[in-house]
Amino acid sequence: MNSLFEYTLRLGDDSLMIGHRLSEWCGHGPILEEDIAMTNIALDFVGQATSLLELAGKFEGKGRSGDDLAFLRFDRDYKNVLLVEQPNVDFGVTMMRQFLFDAYRKPLFERLQYASNKEIAAIAEKSLKETKYHLRHSSEWVIRLGDGTEESHTRIQEALDNLWRYTGELFYSDDVDKELIAAGEIPSMDGLEKEWRQTVNEVLAEATLKIPESDWQFDGGRKGMHSEHLGYILTELQYMQRAYPGLEW
Template sequence: MGMNEALFTFSVRQADSALVLAQRLCEWCGHGPVLEEDIAMSNMGLDLIGQSRGYYSYAANIEGGGRSEDDLAFHRNEREFMNRCLVEQPNGDFGHTMMRSFFYSAFSALQHRELRSSTDETISGVAQKAWKELQYHARHTGQWIVRLGDGTEESHQRIQSSLDELWSFTEELFDTDRIDEQLVSEGIICDIGLLKPEWDVMVNDVLHAAGLVVPPKGYRSKGGMHGVHTEYLGHMLSEMQYLPRAYPDARW
């Protein structure tokens, strides 16, 4: 695969994960349990939309075929989305949303910490900002997990169920393929497999402080990066993409 094609695919994968999670977080807008958390979720969503724009516009630039960042976000179908399956999972209750974001932001923060030293100027630029933002997403969501796990019997039981349900989607975060290997060998991206031990420590520290128990190894998701998704993504996209598809000429 040519370098540009590999860079394009990597950028779209990065953008897709950030955008899909942003859309999920913004589904909470107006429904948060308290005003501050409503704002917090939309704020985090906004950061992620910003990060996805950085990657989408770079991908559109590399492709150079006239597709814009908006075309990439709003005019591709489910099977063309290459996000990790974790981020498309439905919101569930507030704790469930915190758990999903925590897994992703701890991962993505570590990845972007490394991408800051990418030999690719654009990726390293996007990473500098993403690293700052994802750290406080991981703190905010991690601290909620502790509060809920160490809270009431009800909150503990509910956040434990979220852990049980979402845990099987975490391994996929670290999946790579030949495109990644190619970019790693060029010094453009980092080998995310090397970050897994650090992610494990952070996640275990939080789950331990919350008094939660990691479920036994069982099913694990895979394939999001190749467009194979759970049933939820298509439904989410049909809502997210509705306006630009129904009114293709609509402008801000």
């Protein structure tokens, strides 16, 4: 297995899918200001996906471009975590999903910016600035919705209860990352989960939300085994390139 390709693909697919999910809010935000904020953030992620998938294609060495990877793979070939493909449902669910993901992305990019692999390091360094703002934005909302009205509290607690079982997969580790760490391409991920958990504990405590007691966790996304939601995303995402191959505008 080409670990550099696989690892970069995982990062790129995470950005692509959560960016796509956020873009679904375009024109549907609860208020104009938030509509613009979510669309801005969606574009940050699509930008990251562009750089990461382009790089993945280079690592693969088979002449596939970032666009080829984004638009012309089958569902089993996408390696994003299940969390990022979960549906928006409502603003609370979207913000909770975003928060759980941003809290992982920040310490991840903080490590990857020092990767010996200069291309991964450069993308991580640029993305880290965006991610810090994303985390600030989603944390603020989780706190306000959790510690808001009775209805907002109930709904975002429910979002947390439903999404919690997708968070274990954020720290999925296999031969792909182990090989890159051993080869010195990327730094060690020691303490990543602990840092994530600390952010999560702090923000959820301030939001007066309770972490579910069940430790049962889904995984499969990193191996290409997805929830049914990915198919629907791909139908929309790939339609244009499938219907009009090579279309550009």
